Amino acid sequence: MINDAVPLSVHHDAASQLWTVTAPKDSLGPIAVAEDQVLVPFDGRMTAFDARDGGMLWRSPHRLDGIEFRLSTAFTPTEHHVVVPSSNPGWYGTDPIALTCLRRTDGSLAWIRDATPLSGYLTDDRTLVLWQGHEDAPRHVTALDLVDGRRLWRHDYRNVTSVLLTEGRVVVTVGTNRRHYTRAYDSRTGKRLWYTTMNRYPARPYLLTHERTPTPVALAARPHRETLHWFDPATGTELGSLATGHRSAPWGGVGTESGVPSAVWARVGNGRIAHVRPLGEGQVRTYLSPRHPLGIADPLVVEVDDRLYTTVQLDRNHDHPDRIRGERIVSARPGRLRRLTGVRWPWKVPRRDRQGFYVHLVPGHRDLLTLLIYRDRWAVAAIRHDRVLWRRGSRATPPVPLGDRVLLLDDCPEHDHLRLVDGRTGATTGPCPTR
Secondary structure: OEOOOEOOEEEEEOOOOEEEEEEEOOOEOOOEEEOOEEEEEEOOEEEEEEOOOOOEEEEOOOOOOOOOOOOOOOOEEOOOEEEEEOOOOOOOOOOEEEEEEEEOOOOOEEEEEEEEEOOEEEEOOOEEEEEEOOOOOOOEEEEEEOOOOOEEEEEEOOOOOEEEEEOOEEEEEEEOOOOEEEEEEEOOOOOEEEEOOOOOOOOOOEEEOOOOOOOOEEEEEEHHHOEEEEEOOOOOOEEEEEEOOOOOOOEOOOOOOOOOOOOEEEEEEOOEEEEEOOOOOOOOOOOEEOOOOEOOOOOOOEEOOOOEEEEEEOOOOOOOHHHOOOEEEEEEOOOOOEEOEEOEOOOOOOHHHOOEOEEEEEEOOOOEEEEEEEOOEEEEEEEEOOEEEEEEEEOOOOOEEEOOEEEEEEOOOOEEEEEEEEOOOOOOOOOOOOO
């Protein structure tokens, strides 16, 4: 029993070092990991568990009433704080969203920002940058002090296309895909550091990093010119470009320890995907040729342990929903014109369960983790090379890699279980250990 008498139990197996937290049904929320803490909303309060044994470290005294999470971990942990929005921000949403900032030492309340229309936010451990880009509300970019929530500065625009926060700079793209301007500001003062003339850089850039560069590089597509460009967000200096031959934006690519990709994938022709690594020694152009139309996973292509993964649509006939067969996970080794083939499932898994109607790809330590829905239920599957290792029923929350283990919320009909699962075998401990 804790705080307000909501029952919670922890089962830790010393031999396997696996653990399970059991709570009443629908009381646990999505998962985030910050150093040695596993952060999970429990019965409306942010709660920190020890990543080593599942023991509770603290439970916030501040109640997060009305918090909604949809298929993602909406809150953002930093070194000293946790930022929690009342629902997931979206570029095209106009619903008011409140922000709550908690201290990571004990979950105590740092500050609350009243609900206002919000398209998105980014934060480091000093500054929180939020923006509103929808035409039905005042469009602006605002910076707050993360420690006390006071407003540092605000700039208003006719339109906001993208926002980046990196190395103490806020890079803002305003306008449309055909007519846009890029401006960079000091994240603490709002002073303009550099700006570009119309259409010099593409809209909605992605951050890339590499061990040989001290600061990240921004890369994005200019879709109407069929090119990729990359530039230094610190100075605005253009560093290079690449003709793609296809009007398409880049997609997320290879993950790093910092969570910032070092390369992206871009469509470069009919059914072909190119691997673009602007920060390495020259361009690495790997071509893949999918047999079916590409899926809608985000990121579209991921690389884990020298293997590439993506999804393809098995049927796009939306006029007949009963005929749609969903998305299939495919993989290949890097190589020119390499064909993407389906991953191999255990024979015990029915064929109808080998594809999903929503598939979310998560790069793990050595395995690909996927969250996928089979018509009316969710599951997590672990894939190594081209073979599915294991599958477990899950809540509609993406799994979180923790070294060679996996954190997930299972689909027990009677309780909520937060489990640390063996990444190789899918083994677990505690009550209701069914797969």
